[in-house]
Amino acid sequence: MKKYLGCSPKYNWFIEEVDIEKLFDLIDKWHLPIPIGMTLFKRGVLTSHDLNTFFNTPLQSLRNPFHMKDMEKAVRRVYEAIIAKEKICIYGDYDVDGVTSTALIYLFLKELGANVIYYIPNRLEEGYGLNIEAIDELKIKNISLLITVDCGITAIREIEYAKTCGIDVIITDHHKPLDELPSAYSILNPMREDDEYEFKGLSGVGVAFKFIMAMRYFLSINNFFKDKIPNLKKYLDIVALGTIADVVPMVDENRIFVKHGLKILSNRDVRIGLNELKRVTGLLNTNIEVSHVGYVLAPRINAVGRLGESDRGVRLLITKNKNEARWLAEELDIENRYRQEMERRILSDSFNKIERLGLAQRFSGIVLYSDRWHPGIIGIVASRVAEKYNKPAIVISLEEGIGKGSARSIADFHLYNCLKEISDLFLKFGGHKYAVGIQLYEQNIKVLQRRFDEVVKKYRRANDQHPELMIDAIVNPKDINMDLMNWLERMKPFGQGNQEPLFCMRNVKKYQQFGFTGRDKSHLRGFIEKDRYVFEIVGYNMKEYQSYVKGYDTFDIVFTPEINQWFGDRSILLKLKDIKRV
Template identity: 40%
Template sequence: MTLVKALPATQWKIRETGNKELENSLSKEFDIHPIISQILANRDLAGIEGTRRYLNPSLSDLHSPFLMKDMKAGIQRLLKAIHNNEKIVIYGDYDADGITSVVILFKFIKEIGANVTYYIPDRVQEGYGLKNKAIDKFKDNNVNLIITVDCGISDYDQISYARSLGIDTIVLDHHAISGTLPPSVANINPNREDCTFPFKELAGVGIAYNFLIALRGSLRKEGFWKDENYPNLKEYLDIVALGTIGDIAPLIDENRIFAKIGLELIIAGKRPGIRALKEVSGIEGQIIDSFKASFCLIPRINAAGRIASPLDAVALLLTEDMEEARTLAGKLDIYNRRRQSMEKIILNEILEKISNNPDIEKINALVFASDKWHPGVVGIVASRLVDLFNRPAFVISLKDGIGKGSGRSVSDFNIYKGIEQCASLLLSYGGHCHAAGISIKEDDIDEFACLLDEIIIDSGQFSDLVSQTIIDSECRLKDINFSLVNQMQMLAPFGSKNPEPVLCARNIKVSSPNIVGNNHLKMHLTSNGMSCNSIWFAMGGYLNKIADTHVDIAFTPQINQWNGSSDIQLKMKDMTILL
């Protein structure tokens, strides 16, 4: 089922021209186009020096990891385990953030000779977080220390149980904190109120990477590497970038540094697992940006944890053998195709329900449940619903009267704080501002949906359900040239809180629209003697509406490379048909 909205499909909001003096200073200092300086000035980058750091991300700009509360205690406990040859287990989540966190921690700690293994629970059989049955296995195997990554901060009872068995725990987690901290040796989470680390929006893998920086520094002080030939942590950033981008962490501050350098390493393709993943994704030899990582590489990593075994993804990123990497990448590709098929079936079923509901426009929270849906793909479907209807959504998989659901939200509503107010109806919950997971009795789902709807209304955080397109600057077609587009790439990588710039041009003539590929709308655009090709992804439904019209357009210019030649193509975001 395809939805075709009226044009414009979104509400346009044009950023006001801000500090002209700053814009002029930026243009002069960095020799950049006025449009680029306007975009930078509006991104609140703390003046010339802040802009310089933004344009030139460097590992030297990382904050000290020891600013994180409990970092010193966590490192000291791990050093003790390493020196005493204690058994260590790294316990992670089954999504891309958790998988990459496990990989970098295991790889580093294993390579320095420690007695370490890893464990990721099965999504369906075990579920999210630390479990007592797993702890019992660790006890039977004489494990002394558990390091949780991308989970653990909400596992008070389980960590208490581990402690009663003589097993210590170090928690590395970025999720929102609710209630009492668990009795761990260290609870390392920038979201702690008593944590002075200045950047609060790291993904789990970003916290794990900071932990490794602190660990390596402590080992160097001890003289652990006699020849000073210590591991180069920069080489881990391709993996860190995948986890950071995959968790939709804001690409600012440390996350921007990780993503920028990591994507360069992904393009270089030295790691066999990532090279094989690029091959099976059909993007070998291409420039890999945050979008290609998000839509080609990361879904295959996530698919392993969603519908099969996340251990295949861990093995892929750890292997040094190219043939093994190709075999594992092939398995992940098969998982991803199965995931896509499941997702399509669930989404179409929900869209059918929505089309038959005359009151859908009055509903602020979309909540759907079924015992036919695989719990591993409900989060993706929730994301698609948010994209389509611009309101928070929960999709719940039912089994034996219990629902496991994933929620996603719009930027204006903190979904974690929302479900906190529904705690009396939930068996368990966790997450952060844009994504959350819940466990709920089937009989309580309708009441949960009604309560969440009321909470959204009462929040007053967004008054309507119309998606917005934020326009960074107005321009003319003749302003768009290779120099401008290349300068725009200096702002990459793009993602949450560092969006791809969107420009607006007025009174543009549309000609020769046609559908290419998977329902993509290709058009030729003309204004005042200047012309340009454009592409509007997945918007073939507008074909008959726009032929030979004049329009205002919202777009991002990009360089399109094809058969050895390059031209400028406008990637459409929205348009208004002029009467």
């Protein structure tokens, strides 16, 4: 049951009440700090077994891949292709999830001695997913088995065509299917309605890893390996990279992949391409965390795909040549800087248009379009627009009467289901809860704005306009100590489904006047005091609170504690999520 704690200018504050007796039984057994116990309990970590799995993430906890529908059929077909020396092609998507999926299966099949190539479509010339022209090219190359990764689940016409070309298709994907499934040889996708696989939150590279797990087992029982069986753990750096980049829930198998993969990524002997990418980004001697992947490494692999060529991302992951790895890493870094400049320009255009036309006030969902915007950047822009205005957003790039659009969602809003209701407007449509890709005729954009607004209003509850902020625990100053910080460190990696905990401290006093710092004076900084404990606070991008906090001395705050290091000294900083007057 949720308890209402009041509201700030931005959020309604809530905390979920728990069964205290069960909670303290768990806390006592594991000697947990109360805020940590409350946080885990609310996230479904309810037993000692759950806690052991959560904190230790044993690889033995990975699920049986053969529970995924069509798995045995798929691995048997690959086994036959390897034995017969058929030519196999891995067909990937151009984002990081697709690139890592492609590299993963390619490297594993190469290790098995398979006759394998890969194909990544050019985003600008070919668009997303399978296309007829690519299938024609693969037919000329005598491909008889095509394995899609992170795509294919909506390619009904293209897979029918591949069959007429004598090409069997195995789909590995994680996107939500349409009502009709393609007539592929086999379809590995936990999002299938008829699939009983226990975890539905895998990324594309997660599904690909389950595929090679199953392949290794099948080949083993068929006496394929003459020497030792391949150790798949060495691939978890690639799996972690794609899993983090695709922003899937950081729970269950994804948490296992990422926790083990980050350890490999942090090593100096990580695969040579990633080591060179760490070098050019200044991360060589760093313990790699989710933020390093999400904000530094993955965007550089994504940049080349956004601007057209994803092949360099795959080559970076599969090369064994140090000179090639260094050149590729530097190329990706240069491309990313170019992408960032384009992104800044398009973001500025977008925000100016929203403010000038009052789109945030007039519509529940925002639609933006231009023939001057690069189609590879619009997904990032849509995310920033959705985040800034707390509204689902669609950003469209126009070329020769066709609009290619990226739609992004906000918390707890099912964008895919929303857009499915108006999918008659689209030439192409696919994605999942938080991100959708569309294509439509330019003349339909005005209709899209009206109908998108209508369907968003239908799906959003009235109080979603002032979103909920769910607090994990109310804490006292004495709870904020190094023991708590050590447990928070053990809770990593954080991500969707396992977010950084949000704690609330009530009736804190200003210890000194708050200031606003940064280039545009947008970051709140200061010190607060309660019960003779003093803490430094920082609230990033809280410029709109400047007049709200002025002249007031007592507040409730919602925050995440983090370690602040200054010339060797370690202290605890409270990173604000929100603040409200008392």
